[in-house]
Amino acid sequence: MSKKEEKTEYVKNGKRLDGRGTEELRPLKIEVGVLSRADGSCALEWGQNKVVAAVYGPREALPKHIQNPYKALVDYQYRMATFSVPDRKNPKPGRREMEISKVSGEALEKAIFLERFPNTTIDIFVEILDSNAGTRVAALVAASAALADAGIPMRDMVSAVGVGKAGGEIILDLNKDEEDAPDAVDIPMAILPRTEEIVLLQMDGLLTPEEWKKALKLGLKGCKQVYEVQKEALRKKYLEAEKEESEPNTETATQEEGE
Amino acid sequence: MKKKIVIPGELVSEERKQVGSHVFMENGKIYSDALGLVYNDSQDASVVALHGKYFPQRDDLVIGIVVQETFAGYIVDINSFYYSFVSKEFMRDRLQRGSIISAKILSVNEINEAELGQVRVFYGGEIINISPVKVPRVIGKNASMMEALKIGTGANIMVGRNGRIWAKGGNTQLLSEAIKKIEVESHLSNLTNKIENFLKEKNNNA
Amino acid sequence: MASDIVLDLRADKVIEAIKLGKRLDNRKFDEYRKLKITKNISENANGSARVLLGETDVIAGIKMVPGDPFPDTPKEGSISVGVEFLPLASPLFEPGPPRENETELARVVDRGIRESKCLDFEKLCIKEGEKVWVVFIDMYTMNDDGNLFDACSIAALSALLETKIPKLGDEYKIVKGEYSGKLHLARKPLLCTTTKIAGHLVNDACFAEEKAMEARFSVATTEDGYMAAYQKGGSGSFSPKEIDECIDLSFAKAKEIRKQL
Numbered sequence: 001m002s003k004k005e006e007k008t009e010y011v012k013n014g015k016r017l018d019g020r021g022t023e024e025l026r027p028l029k030i031e032v033g034v035l036s037r038a039d040g041s042c043a044l045e046w047g048q049n050k051v052v053a054a055v056y057g058p059r060e061a062l063p064k065h066i067q068n069p070y071k072a073l074v075d076y077q078y079r080m081a082t083f084s085v086p087d088r089k090n091p092k093p094g095r096r097e098m099e100i101s102k103v104s105g106e107a108l109e110k111a112i113f114l115e116r117f118p119n120t121t122i123d124i125f126v127e128i129l130d131s132n133a134g135t136r137v138a139a140l141v142a143a144s145a146a147l148a149d150a151g152i153p154m155r156d157m158v159s160a161v162g163v164g165k166a167g168g169e170i171i172l173d174l175n176k177d178e179e180d181a182p183d184a185v186d187i188p189m190a191i192l193p194r195t196e197e198i199v200l201l202q203m204d205g206l207l208t209p210e211e212w213k214k215a216l217k218l219g220l221k222g223c224k225q226v227y228e229v230q231k232e233a234l235r236k237k238y239l240e241a242e243k244e245e246s247e248p249n250t251e252t253a254t255q256e257e258g259e
Numbered sequence: 260m261k262k263k264i265v266i267p268g269e270l271v272s273e274e275r276k277q278v279g280s281h282v283f284m285e286n287g288k289i290y291s292d293a294l295g296l297v298y299n300d301s302q303d304a305s306v307v308a309l310h311g312k313y314f315p316q317r318d319d320l321v322i323g324i325v326v327q328e329t330f331a332g333y334i335v336d337i338n339s340f341y342y343s344f345v346s347k348e349f350m351r352d353r354l355q356r357g358s359i360i361s362a363k364i365l366s367v368n369e370i371n372e373a374e375l376g377q378v379r380v381f382y383g384g385e386i387i388n389i390s391p392v393k394v395p396r397v398i399g400k401n402a403s404m405m406e407a408l409k410i411g412t413g414a415n416i417m418v419g420r421n422g423r424i425w426a427k428g429g430n431t432q433l434l435s436e437a438i439k440k441i442e443v444e445s446h447l448s449n450l451t452n453k454i455e456n457f458l459k460e461k462n463n464n465a
Numbered sequence: 466m467a468s469d470i471v472l473d474l475r476a477d478k479v480i481e482a483i484k485l486g487k488r489l490d491n492r493k494f495d496e497y498r499k500l501k502i503t504k505n506i507s508e509n510a511n512g513s514a515r516v517l518l519g520e521t522d523v524i525a526g527i528k529m530v531p532g533d534p535f536p537d538t539p540k541e542g543s544i545s546v547g548v549e550f551l552p553l554a555s556p557l558f559e560p561g562p563p564r565e566n567e568t569e570l571a572r573v574v575d576r577g578i579r580e581s582k583c584l585d586f587e588k589l590c591i592k593e594g595e596k597v598w599v600v601f602i603d604m605y606t607m608n609d610d611g612n613l614f615d616a617c618s619i620a621a622l623s624a625l626l627e628t629k630i631p632k633l634g635d636e637y638k639i640v641k642g643e644y645s646g647k648l649h650l651a652r653k654p655l656l657c658t659t660t661k662i663a664g665h666l667v668n669d670a671c672f673a674e675e676k677a678m679e680a681r682f683s684v685a686t687t688e689d690g691y692m693a694a695y696q697k698g699g700s701g702s703f704s705p706k707e708i709d710e711c712i713d714l715s716f717a718k719a720k721e722i723r724k725q726l
Contacts, residue, residue, distance in 0.1 A: 039312065058312070058340045095568045102565040102698075106680075109700035111267075113283075113292060117340055118370050148267050151311020151392075153281065153292035156268030187695070194268045194290075197702035201682065203695035204576045209712060212692065216705055234266045234294050238309050 010167030010181055017178075022171045023218060025161070025225055030142070030233035032149040040150025042233075044142040047175060048132035050084075053142035055150040058120035066121075071114035073121040076105030078139050080128040100136045107140060107160075107190045107200035113153040122152060133176040134162040137188050140200065145230050149237075157230055158199060160190035161222035163215045165205065170214045172222045185211075189219045193227040196220060262298070265291040265306060272304040279305025280314075313339045313391040313421040315364050315373035322386065322419030323375070325358040335360065335375060338391070338421045343373045352380045359386065359425060361417055384415070384427030387435045389442050391422035396445045397438060403451050408437060411458025433461055476677035480663045489673065495714055497615075497669040500725055502623050512628030512648070515607075516620040519671060522554075522607035525620035527628045529648075531591060531637040532599040542589020542597040546575035547604070548617060554606040571604075573696045574618050574656065577685030578602070578625070581654035581693035588649065596637050598630070600648075611671040614683050614696075618656035623726060625650060653723055654693050657715035658683040661701055666710055668718055682708065684715035688723060 011022055020026070026047030035041035038054035061067045078101045082089045105124070112122065124146070126139040137160035144158040164174045166181035179186055185205025191198050207215070265271060271282050272289040281293040282304050291297070293308040315321070315337065323335035323343065332346040333354050345362065354360070362375035389397060397418050398405055409416055413429030426434050437454055444450060482489050492498070498519030507513040510526040534541060548571045550558040563571070578584065589598040602625070604617045625648060632643040660670040660681045670678060679701025685694040692712065697703065703711070 033310075040310070060341065095563075095572060098565050098568045099572050102569055103696070106698060106700050110702050116370060120340055148294045149310060151293055151308050154267035155283070155285075155290075155292070157266065192268070192702065197704060198697065198708060199702045201695055201697040201703070201708065203692065204580045206580060206582065206687075206691045206693055208691060209716075212712070216708070220705070231266050231269075235264050238264055238294070238296075 008167060008181070010178055011169040011171065016171065018175060020173075022169060023221065025173045025222060026175065028226065028229045030145055030229055032145050032233055032237055038146070038150070040146040040148070040152070042142040042146040042149060044138055044145070046134065046138045046141075047173075048130055049128070049135055049138045050130040051126055051128050051135065051138050051142050053124065053126045053139065053146040055122065055124050055143070055146045055152065057122040057150075058117040058152065059123075061119060061121035067119040069118050072112070072117035072119075074105045074109050074112065074114070074124065075121055076101050076108065076124045076126070076143065078104060078126050078128070078136065080131065080135070084128045084131045100139075103200055103202065104136060104140050104143070108143060108147065108158055110197065110199045111144065111154045111156055111158050111192055112147065113155065116153060122147075133174055133179045133186075134188070136160075137162050137190065140190050141226055141230060145233060148230075148234055156192040156194045157227060158190050159193045159223040159227040159230060160188065160200060161219055161226055163187050163189065163219035163222060165207065165211060165215070170211060170218060172218050185215075187215055187219065189216075189223070191220065191223045193224055262296040264295070265297055266294050267292055271297055271306060272299055276301075277303045279303050281306035281308050308392060310390070310392060313337070315339055315343075315367045315371055316420070317364055317367055319364045319420040320418075321362060321364060321373075321375075321421040322417065322423035322425050323360050323362055323421075324386070325354045325356055325360065327356060328354065333358075335362070337362075337373060337375075338388075338423055339371065339373065341370075341372050343375050345375045345378055349376055349378055354380065359384065361419065361425070381417075381425055381427070384425050385431055387424040387426060387431075387438050389422050389424060389438055391420070393442055393445050394418060394420055394422060396441050396450060397424065399451050404441070404454065407451055407455045407458065408434060411437065411455065411462065433458065436461075472673070472676050475673040479674050479677040483663045483665050483667070483677075488667065490671070492669075494665060494667045495718065497718065497722070498671070500619070500722065502619065502725065504623060504627050510624070511631060511644075512624045512626070514620050514623035514627065516616050516623065518612060518616045518619070518669065520608055520610035521612055521616045521671075523604055523613065523616045523620050524607060525602060525604045525617065525624040527624050527648075528601045528603070529628070529631055530599050530601060531596045531633065531639070534590070534594065534597040538586070539594040540590045540597070541586035542584075542591075542599060543586065544575065544579060544584065544600045544602060546571050546578065546602045546621070548574070548606070548613075549604070550606050550609070550613075555609040558606070558609070569696070569698065570614055570617060573614065573683060573685075573694060574602075574604070574621055576694035576696075577618060577654045577656050578621065579693075581652050581685065581687050581691065583650045583652040583654055583687075584625075585649070585651060591633065591637065600625075600628075609672060611673075611675045612658060612669050614658045614681075615656055615669060618654075618685070619722060619726075622653060622655060626653075626726060652687045652689065652691075653726065654685050654687050655719040655722055656683050656685045656694070657718040657722070659711040659714050661699075661703065661707070666707065666714065668714060682711045684712055686716050686719045688720070690716075 040055040140160040165185040166178040190200035295306040295308040327334040359381040363377040365376040412434040501517040512527040628648040629644040632640040680699035
């Protein structure tokens with residue numbers, strides 16, 4: 001608590017230390033179909049965060065006793081590369097990775113038509129290559145795009161963002177410096193953008209209900225912005241197909257994968 | 260006609276219509292469940308997915324590989340979510356693990372499990388894989404692409420809807436190169452001509 | 466798996482009842498089961514408590530151990546929270562290293578205590594840069610009849626409130642059986658979980674209700690109006706309005722439970 005003495009202003013004249021406004025995301029770049037062996041894949045850069053996601057399945061769940069006769073299982077593995085953090089990370093998956101994997105997998109379950117694929121598993125692997133706060137939401141955004149790339153039937157995308165508090169201000173998409181503020185509150189959240197159903201929500205820090213109301217509003221807005229980037233990335237891969245389709249064509253079907 | 264690209268969860272139609280493939284109804288509106296192109300007319304709404312595993316459809320011809328023999332029949336991999344089963348009742352030949360067959364899909368249940376019939380066994384030859392959504396391009400209009408491939412490579416070819424192509428005889432090396440080319444350039448028009456030229460060129464150089 | 470089939474049938478019954486506005490044990494939707502807290506169940510622990518929430522039974526024990534400070538916080542002590550789902554508590558628990566359910570529970574209880582700043586980590590400093598207190602909070606399940614999250618949180622807080630600080634002799638050795646005082650808690654953070662079943666929000670779900678749940682949302686609250694941790698779990702979702710209802714419920718329920726500490 002003594003940290004309070006070294007008081008930093010995290011927002012000055014509406015600008016944050018890295019020059020962003022309070023409601024501004026770091027630059028977000030998404031590309032799908034980046035790995036040839038996977039059924040679906042995605043590379044994502046979000047500020048300094050860099051993640052790669054791959055999807056395999058639906059495929060038979062093994063060993064057989066884990067199979068669910070009513071729906072597909074979702075196995076989500078969030079991992080950080082040893083060099084992705086300032087100090088070298090122990091390669092053994094830690095408790096944090098385990099917890100993030102669990103809640104992220106659960107967040108995706110609502111989006112996928114799992115009941116169409118009993119006894120199967122959908123395996124999602126996400127590797128963090130570089131990090132600067134907000135990797136779990138970055139991973140989820142990439143995983144959702146990779147699922148769409150794999151052609152796995154979904155009710156909606158899953159869009160996610162971090163929102164929180166630093167220096168008494170409610171801000172969107174906290175970076176590491178902001179997350180380390182003495183009064184920092186970190187709220188990763190994910191929604192189904194069409195219905196605003198919340199599928200992931202965590203928080204740590206000290207927050208009042210009034211502050212939460214503000215944060216929720218900002219978070220929902222942020223998720224919608226992320227959704228637009230996901231949509232563009234998926235469409236981009238097939239924009240040429242649309243162009244080709246509009247021309248007279250002599251053959252039975254046109255589908256393309258965008259080189 | 261310009262076709263709209265949709266992503267999962269995007270609106271396809273606000274009107275009540277017959278729901279086709281890769282769409283679902285929620286609160287009276289129709290949404291896409293996949294990344295794909297919208298096919299929407301006055302009665303039907305559907306989406307053609309641009310990527311994905313093979314969804315078995317009744318009457319499709321598929322190429323399968325026997326994975327295991329059981330007491331009553333054979334378990335066959337058809338490149339989909341589940342293995343399929345062929346009863347020995349339908350079979351004269353004795354199969355083993357690794358046998359290649361073609362079969363017709365007799366029925367598909369609600370979880371996309373397929374029942375196979377009209378089995379034919381292939382002896383020898385090899386399998387070339389292609390993304391299932393690109394199979395129509397390998398066939399071409401009125402099987403024009405198939406003809407071009409057969410003439411250009413001298414191979415015996417059988418195309419399964421499930422993204423597996425069986426080939427025997429002729430220049431199968433050239434055939435797999437041509438199929439790779441089809442997969443990569445599947446969005447280009449005049450593809451059949453391009454492939455014909457590609458095969459001619461290769462044959463002349465050889 | 467025969468036992469799964471039986472559980473599925475019970476889950477169907479839960480859903481039928483909830484749709485009619487009832488619960489199988491006739492509780493109100495926001496009503497907790499009978500809570501019984503027994504303190505100091507272990508003499509060797511620095512603090513301990515056993516919590517019965519209906520038939521759910523958990524134990525928390527505290528050990529304070531002198532340890533090395535983290536290099537970046539030379540004058541701060543720390544906490545370490547662990548939980549073990551003992552196989553004696555349920556046919557579904559297996560021995561072995563902690564799995565994701567245990568890890569999630571421990572980390573959420575940890576966040577509630579840590580982020581509420583109920584423990585002043587600087588007061589846990591023994592000698593700056595050399596030795597600090599590490600407060601180990603370890604929880605064990607004895608019987609799982611649902612809502613282990615809240616039961617463990619109550620047990621952890623109850624045990625912390627009883628914790629005596631060991632007396633230190635030469636070279637930071639603990640003098641057995643002697644204490645230098647009581648651990649001071651600035652706040653009383655408690656985790657309260659709301660479970661969504663068939664579109665309705667209920668508190669303190671029993672095991673059968675957990676089998677029927679769509680999703681759950683836990684909020685750690687303090688008596689002075691702060692929230693210190695959230696955790697959404699389960700494959701379903703919550704609307705923003707439902708989240709607000711959960712938050713209100715968590716504040717109200719924690720207030721009731723705090724009276725029984």
